[in-house]
Amino acid sequence: MMAKSHITTVINGDPTEFLCETEQTLLDVLRDELHLTGSKEGCASGDCGACSVIVDGRLVCACLVLAVEAQDKTVETIEGMASGERLHPLQTKFLEHAALQCGVCTPGFLIAAKSLLERNPDPTESEVRYWLAGNLCRCTGYDKIVRAVLDAAADMRG
Amino acid sequence: MPITNDRIEDRSDPDVGASVGRAMAHDSAVAHVRGTAVYVDDLPEPKGTVHVVPGYADIARGRIDTLDLEAVRNAPGVLDVLTASSIPEVNDCSPVFGDDPILAADEVSFHGQPLFAVVAETRDQARRAARLARIEAEAIRPIVAVDEGIENGGDLMPSYTFERGNPALSIKACEHRLEGRFRIGGQEHFYLEGQVAIAFPGEGDAMRILSSTQHPTEIQHLVAAMLGVPDAAVVCECRRMGGGFGGKESQAAQWACLAALAARRTGRPAKIRLDRDDDMRMTGKRHDFRVDWRCGFDHEGLLAGVDLAFSSRCGYSADLSMAVNDRTMFHADNAYFYPECRILSRRIRTDTVSNTAFRGFGGPQGMLAAERMMDAIAIHLDRDPFEVRMRNLYAPGRDITPFGMEPQGYRLVRRIMQRLARTGEYAKRRRAIARFNVAAAEGAGHLRKGISLTPVKFGISFTLKHLNQAGALVNVFGDGSVQVNHGGTEMGQGLHTKITQVVAEEFGVDIGRVRITATRTDKVPNTSATAASVGSDLNGMAASRAAGVIRRRLARLAARLFQVRERQVSFAYGQVRVGEESIPFERLTQLAVEERVSLSATGHYATPGMTWDRETVSGNPFYYYAMGAACSEVSVDITTGEMRIDRVDILHDVGRSLNPAIDIGQIEGGFVQGAGWLTTEELAFDEQGRLRTHAPSTYKIPTCSDVPADFRVSLFEQGRNRMPTIHRSKAVGEPPLMLAISVFSAITHAIASLSSRRLPPLDAPATPEAILRAVAALRSEAG
Numbered sequence: 001m002m003a004k005s006h007i008t009t010v011i012n013g014d015p016t017e018f019l020c021e022t023e024q025t026l027l028d029v030l031r032d033e034l035h036l037t038g039s040k041e042g043c044a045s046g047d048c049g050a051c052s053v054i055v056d057g058r059l060v061c062a063c064l065v066l067a068v069e070a071q072d073k074t075v076e077t078i079e080g081m082a083s084g085e086r087l088h089p090l091q092t093k094f095l096e097h098a099a100l101q102c103g104v105c106t107p108g109f110l111i112a113a114k115s116l117l118e119r120n121p122d123p124t125e126s127e128v129r130y131w132l133a134g135n136l137c138r139c140t141g142y143d144k145i146v147r148a149v150l151d152a153a154a155d156m157r158g
Numbered sequence: 159m160p161i162t163n164d165r166i167e168d169r170s171d172p173d174v175g176a177s178v179g180r181a182m183a184h185d186s187a188v189a190h191v192r193g194t195a196v197y198v199d200d201l202p203e204p205k206g207t208v209h210v211v212p213g214y215a216d217i218a219r220g221r222i223d224t225l226d227l228e229a230v231r232n233a234p235g236v237l238d239v240l241t242a243s244s245i246p247e248v249n250d251c252s253p254v255f256g257d258d259p260i261l262a263a264d265e266v267s268f269h270g271q272p273l274f275a276v277v278a279e280t281r282d283q284a285r286r287a288a289r290l291a292r293i294e295a296e297a298i299r300p301i302v303a304v305d306e307g308i309e310n311g312g313d314l315m316p317s318y319t320f321e322r323g324n325p326a327l328s329i330k331a332c333e334h335r336l337e338g339r340f341r342i343g344g345q346e347h348f349y350l351e352g353q354v355a356i357a358f359p360g361e362g363d364a365m366r367i368l369s370s371t372q373h374p375t376e377i378q379h380l381v382a383a384m385l386g387v388p389d390a391a392v393v394c395e396c397r398r399m400g401g402g403f404g405g406k407e408s409q410a411a412q413w414a415c416l417a418a419l420a421a422r423r424t425g426r427p428a429k430i431r432l433d434r435d436d437d438m439r440m441t442g443k444r445h446d447f448r449v450d451w452r453c454g455f456d457h458e459g460l461l462a463g464v465d466l467a468f469s470s471r472c473g474y475s476a477d478l479s480m481a482v483n484d485r486t487m488f489h490a491d492n493a494y495f496y497p498e499c500r501i502l503s504r505r506i507r508t509d510t511v512s513n514t515a516f517r518g519f520g521g522p523q524g525m526l527a528a529e530r531m532m533d534a535i536a537i538h539l540d541r542d543p544f545e546v547r548m549r550n551l552y553a554p555g556r557d558i559t560p561f562g563m564e565p566q567g568y569r570l571v572r573r574i575m576q577r578l579a580r581t582g583e584y585a586k587r588r589r590a591i592a593r594f595n596v597a598a599a600e601g602a603g604h605l606r607k608g609i610s611l612t613p614v615k616f617g618i619s620f621t622l623k624h625l626n627q628a629g630a631l632v633n634v635f636g637d638g639s640v641q642v643n644h645g646g647t648e649m650g651q652g653l654h655t656k657i658t659q660v661v662a663e664e665f666g667v668d669i670g671r672v673r674i675t676a677t678r679t680d681k682v683p684n685t686s687a688t689a690a691s692v693g694s695d696l697n698g699m700a701a702s703r704a705a706g707v708i709r710r711r712l713a714r715l716a717a718r719l720f721q722v723r724e725r726q727v728s729f730a731y732g733q734v735r736v737g738e739e740s741i742p743f744e745r746l747t748q749l750a751v752e753e754r755v756s757l758s759a760t761g762h763y764a765t766p767g768m769t770w771d772r773e774t775v776s777g778n779p780f781y782y783y784a785m786g787a788a789c790s791e792v793s794v795d796i797t798t799g800e801m802r803i804d805r806v807d808i809l810h811d812v813g814r815s816l817n818p819a820i821d822i823g824q825i826e827g828g829f830v831q832g833a834g835w836l837t838t839e840e841l842a843f844d845e846q847g848r849l850r851t852h853a854p855s856t857y858k859i860p861t862c863s864d865v866p867a868d869f870r871v872s873l874f875e876q877g878r879n880r881m882p883t884i885h886r887s888k889a890v891g892e893p894p895l896m897l898a899i900s901v902f903s904a905i906t907h908a909i910a911s912l913s914s915r916r917l918p919p920l921d922a923p924a925t926p927e928a929i930l931r932a933v934a935a936l937r938s939e940a941g
Contacts, residue, residue, distance in 0.1 A: 037200035038193020040400070042350045043434045047854035050350055078193030091191040095183050098161050098819040101827060102650025103190030104350035104400030110191060125867060133863040136854060138348050138401050139650045140823060141830035142862045143869045 009070040011036070012080025020067040027051045027062035029070075030077060038078035038107045042136065049135030052108035052115075053077050059115035078107035081114065090114055090152045097148035101139030109135050113149045121157055125150060159183040161819045168818075174730050177659040177669045178885050181819035185655040185674060186398065186648075197400050198354045198368050199431050207356070208237055210420045210430040211284035212272035212440065215293045218300035218847025219509040220266050222273065226292035230276055233290055235283030238423055240275040240416065247386035251415050253376060253408040255476040258512065260384060260415045266295060267474035268511045269848045270439030272412070277420045277428065285433070300509035300847035304341075304448050304471040307506035314472045314507035315480060320487055320560040320775060323498030328463030332454025336534050339451075341921040342523050344471070345444035345516055345835040346851075348859050349649075351400020352437040355414040356429040357421035363387040365418050370399045371410035372647050373687035378679040380411050381418045392418075397676035402649035403831070404515030407687045408477055409441040438852040442477055442514030443841060445470040447486070449527045459535045459546035464496040466527055469504040470520075473512035479505050482513070482520035484621055484772070488561065488779060489524035493571045493615040494532070494547070495556040509847050515689060517831065518895045521616060526836075526922065529612050529899050533906050534917045543903065544584060544611050548575065551613075563778050567785075567880055571613045574809050574874060575787045582789040582807035582870075584611050591791070595911040604797045607804075608908030611789040612900040614810075616893040617780030618691055619765060621772075625686040626765035626781075628696035632661060632704040634757040638744025640665065640672045642705070645685030646697035647677045651891055652820035653693045659816060660698045660884060664705035666729030667743050682760075691784070691889035694816060696763055698884035704761030712746055715755050782881045784888045786810030786874070788829065788897035790866075794908040796933045799926030801837060801905060805868040808897055813879035813888030825871050825894040832898025834860040836922050837905075905929065912936045 004019040011034065020029050027044075030036045030053070042050030044063045051062040054076040055069075081088045090113050093099070100106045109132060116123060116131045123131070128149050129142075137145065161181040170179035189195035213230070215222065227239045242249050242263035252258035262271050274291065278284035301311040329335055355369040355377075365385065371377055374394035382392045394414070399406055413430045420428035432440065452465040468486055472479040483503045490501045532550065536543035552568040559565055579585065591607040598605055620626050630644035642661045648654045654674040662669045675681070686696070712734070713727040722737035733740045750757055769777035789807040794800070808829060812821045838858040842850045851857040879886040902924055909918035909932050916939060918932040 031200075035202065036193075037196070040197075040350070041199075042352075043854050045434070045853055045855055048350065082192060087188075087191065094191050095159060095187050096161060098181070098183060098187075098823055100184060100187060100190045101652070101823055102350065102399065102401045103184075103186060103195050104197065106190045107193040129863040129867070133861040136348075136350065136859060136861065138350055138403070138831065138859060139827045141826035141828075141869075142860075142865045143826050143871075144823065146862060 005068050007068060007071050009072065010074040012077060022068060024067045025063050026065040026067045026070055029067040030062060036077050036079050040104050040107065042104065049108045049112060050105055052111040052135065054111060054115050059112055078111055081110060088114065089155050090149065093148040093152040093155065097144045097151065099140060099144040099148040105135060105137040109137065109145055117153050117156060121153060123153060159187065174663055174666050178663040178816055179814065180817065182655055182659060182669060182817055184652050185658055195398065197351055197398060198356060198370050203429065204427045207427040207429055208277050208279065208420060208424050209281040209284045210275050210277050210416050210428055211281065211288045212275045212416065212436065213288040213291050214270050214272055215266050215295055217266055217295050217297040218269040220295040220297040222264050222266065222293065222295045224292065224294035225273060227274060229290040229292065230287045233283065233287035235279040236276055236287045237279065238277040238420065240277065240419055244419060244423065245384055248383040251380050251411040252475065253478055257475040258477065260412055268509055270511065272440065275416050277424060281431070302508060302510060302843050302845065302847045304446060304469055304506050304508065307471060307508040308469055311507045314505045315476060317502060317504045318484065318487065320501040322560060325463040325465045325498045325500045328498040329452060329454030329465065332462050333456050334538065335454045336538055337452040338534060338917065340449055340530060342447040342449065342526055343923045344446035344513065344841045345839055346438055346841060346857055347403045347405030347516060349399065349401030349403060349405055352432045352434055353410055353413045353441065354431040355417040356427060357414070357417035358427045359421045359425055363391045365391060365421065366393045366395065367414050367418055368395050369410055369414040370406055371396050371414065372402045372407045372649060372689060373410070374647065374677055374679050375685045376687065377411050377414045381415055384415050384419065385422055393678060393680045395676050395678045396647050399647065399649040403517045404519065404689065405441060407515040407689050409514055435852045438857070439849050440511065442473060442512045444516035444835065445472065445479070445482055445513040445520065445523065447523045451527060451531055453531055455535055457539065458549060459539055459541055460549050461494065462497055464499040466490050467502045468523070469506050471508050471510065471513060472505050473508055473510045475512040477512040477514050479513060481621055482515065485520035486524040488617055488621070489521040490527055491560055492525040492528040493552060493568065493613045494528055494550040495552050496560055499560050501560050510843060517828065518892045519690065521892070522832065522896050525614065525896050526899050526902065529903055533903050537910050537917050538915055540915055542588065544579060547613065548572065562776055565615065565783055567783055568615065570811060571615050571785050574785055574811060575611065575613050578787045578789055578807060578809040579611055584609065584789055587791060604795050606794050606796055606908040606911050607791065608794065608904040608906065609789065609791045610900045610903030610907055611787060612903055613787045614785060614893050614896045616784045616896065618695070618784055618889045619768060619779060619781045620686065620690045620692065621770060621779045623768045623770065626696065626768055627686065628700040628763050629682040629685060630697060630700035630704045630761045631681050632701065632708060632759055634708055634747055636748050636751040638671060638747045641675055642672060642701055643675045643678065643681040644697040644701050645677065645682045646693040647688040649688065651693065651824060652817065653688065653697065655820060656694045656816045657698055657701050660702050661705045664702055664709050665743060667732050691891035691893065693891065694887065695883050695889055696765065699763035700761040702761065702884060703763060704759045707759035707761065708757055711755050712750060715750055715753055716746055719749065782879060784811065784890065784893040786893060786897055788900040790900040790904045792901060792904040792908055794905060794929060796912065799930035799933070801924065801926070801929060803833065803866040803901055806866045806870065808871045809874055810894060811874040811877045811888060812890045813877045813883065814886040815873055815877065816885060816887045818873060821873060821890050822871055824890045826869065828892070828894030829897045830860050830865050832895035833901050836898055836902045837924050838864065840923055840925055909933055909936060913939060
């Protein structure tokens with residue numbers, strides 16, 4: 001059996017080390033080893049976005065990233081989105097707009113939206129809809145999610 | 159947490175200061191946005207947890223000659239391999255008929271049917287080992303499509319018919335007659351959280367199961383029967399599901415049974431979580447249908463006779479197909495009066511996964527047939543389909559359903575449709591669309607537009623009488639905090655939030671004081687599935703009754719202690735008003751503990767007036783109807799078949815809303831799910847009976863960019879249930895799904911513009927391919 005890889009990375013601002021098999025995905029390590037279960041496995045094939053995380057500023061599906069690829073990178077997950085008690089404006093707007101139901105897709109949408117607003121603080125509605133088209137939601141019908149993201153963007157621009 | 163939103167009106171009672179009628183955030187909303195809400199797969203696995211993965215043969219139908227599991231057993235980490243012979247007692251996970259083996263024994267009945275299950279130290283080891291089975295089987299050519307089933311497979315269960323008058327004769331006598339055949343596709347639930355369960359073996363024969371299920375009681379019962387232990391030895395628990403939609407009503411049981419079996423045999427906690435592809439292959443879906451219709455009507459489109467023959471693909475076993483297909487029949491009229499009619503339903507056996515409950519439960523297919531007929535009549539007469547629909551609505555003197563009952567409150571449908579036509583400017587937009595399509599045709603443009611306004615009238619109740627009951631348990635503690643538990647399950651629909659509001663209202667306290675706990679079969683026993691839209695109707699009433707018992711005890715105590723009459727005691731704003739005085743709620747609960755008054759009570763509710771008798775086709779199957787209407791406008795590209803929903807207006811009646819934010823969420827989500835069923839979601843089985851669309855890469859549910867940018871959803875503001883439901887609210891889970899039929903009709907309208915008085919031969923789902931086929935058919939006829 002091959003030795004496990006020793007990975008040094010930064011997750012939600014915290015220097016983190018873990019051991020993993022070469023074929024383990026970042027999602028498996030986040031969920032099973034590091035107990036960061038906010039990222040969900042919806043399809044394990046990169047089609048649903050429920051495991052969206054940001055790696056070195058880039059939005060990715062954690063189920064399509066090998067855990068070893070996190071070496072020397074920074075990883076942002078839903079668990080790092082709020083600052084302690086203080087929610088991120090996107091989180092607040094998701095609450096205010098009732099933009100969630102069963103909640104499984106919610107972390108992925110929030111991470112994807114955060115990544116969008118970091119690149120484009122003033123997106124049009126179409127830009128929001130197309131950016132978020134990689135995240136599936138089966139409950140809400142999306143309208144409230146789009147409104148929440150646009151509202152949060154407006155808030156964050158001040 | 160109250161929600162402020164310009165689209166949502168607060169309907170709460172200012173005298174109580176509690177929360178019924180107020181837009182409140184989902185009870186887990188903060189946990190959801192933080193990613194800390196715990197689903198079954200998120201729980202830390204106890205030390206020693208084993209993992210279970212099912213295995214199957216690569217055929218859809220055949221006898222197993224050899225099931226060689228030697229390599230599986232010898233694979234790294236494998237502890238046990240479960241087969242049918244591992245099951246101590248009953249090898250069945252069916253909801254009713256006893257025909258769904260947990261593990262198939264000698265015969266394969268559909269592609270993906272579990273034959274064995276690997277138990278290993280890790281999930282990865284179990285998955286790898288499951289691939290190593292050597293299975294020799296004599297494959298038989300499977301019966302896959304419903305048409306093949308009609309010819310070769312036969313009926314899974316007897317047909318059922320509603321009949322009034324002599325429709326054949328009345329149709330024959332009509333000035334206008336039409337007939338046709340069309341197909342309605344099935345639908346995968348695609349709950350974002352797949353099937354999952356974990357079982358903990360207890361002392362002796364005890365077993366505790368956490369499952370993502372809409373029906374904990376059924377799992378308790380099936381696991382007990384499988385293990386040969388009393389129901390009392392088994393507890394099933396569900397805190398929340400990541401979506402259900404009917405797909406975890408009967409379909410969650412098999413996995414819970416396998417986990418429990420592995421836990422019993424290894425003595426260790428056992429977990430099963432289906433891979434998405436396995437989940438889509440192994441679990442049932444919405445029934446797909448062939449509909450053969452015939453009708454006769456006058457020059458204004460008024461129906462005289464209707465003959466509808468439904469044939470549905472049920473799959474290899476009964477599951478819930480009887481009730482599902484019955485509901486197709488109950489809704490084959492949607493909101494229209496059929497003077498003479500025959501509604502026939504055949505339930506076809508096929509060698510495919512057993513189709514099951516899915517939001518609407520057969521109703522959507524029945525309604526779609528009715529609306530297809532309305533479009534056909536209007537196109538044939540070159541009239542506005544809205545006019546034809548209004549003309550055929552139930553009306554005084556024309557108000558008996560095909561099953562012989564007056565649909566109570568049906569007048570509301572007409573009011574809702576009229577109001578929506580006005581606010582949505584239906585007539586004006588239809589004229590504009592007609593002009594657009596003429597100009598497009600003249601200019602060889604590639605876009606055509608269509609618009610449609612369709613109603614929904616959906617019967618509320620389980621059509622099986624004994625399911626219409628619920629229980630709840632309320633505990634109040636000395637510190638004034640409240641716990642409520644009820645038989646319903648939370649799948650994202652906000653049931654727990656609504657129940658919390660109902661209980662808070664009883665005690666006149668803030669919702670923050672009321673804590674909801676996981677649904678557990680040892681807290682509230684003998685429950686029904688959370689299904690048929692009645693979750694809050696049934697459980698809300700039961701919870702309200704349980705809380706009411708405690709409130710009355712508290713009022714009696716306060717009256718005694720403060721020397722006032724009981725009716726001088728009232729509860730509001732976290733205070734208890736006792737005559738002229740006011741004390742905090744928690745002061746009274748503390749006094750109750752000191753005065754030895756019980757602060758725990760159960761409540762039970764059984765829906766009154768359920769008289770439906772299937773044998774004699776008589777009586778009332780529904781307590782009331784939920785109604786609404788939608789107006790959809792679409793653009794269709796006739797060169798590519800692509801379709802876009804440009805605008806949707808919805809007006810829906812939820813009675814007196816318990817929580818407008820949650821109700822609007824149900825309406826929007828239901829509509830979009832229905833639109834997916836009718837436009838993008840296609841279940842493709844090959845001739846060998848293999849599902850080829852078994853992942854989101856090929857099975858397309860709507861995304862953010864597919865839903866209408868202009869989406870106007872309103873609650874019918876005068877809503878109030880005529881029946882004494884919980885706070886006069888109405889069920890909202892399923893009915894909005896069928897509002898999406900307006901999208902299918904609008905597509906029909908857009909394509910129909912290519913020809914004159916020809917109904918486009920469009921099947922559901924109206925995928926780009928289906929649209930192109932319909933376009934080509936009309937053009938070849940026209941040409």
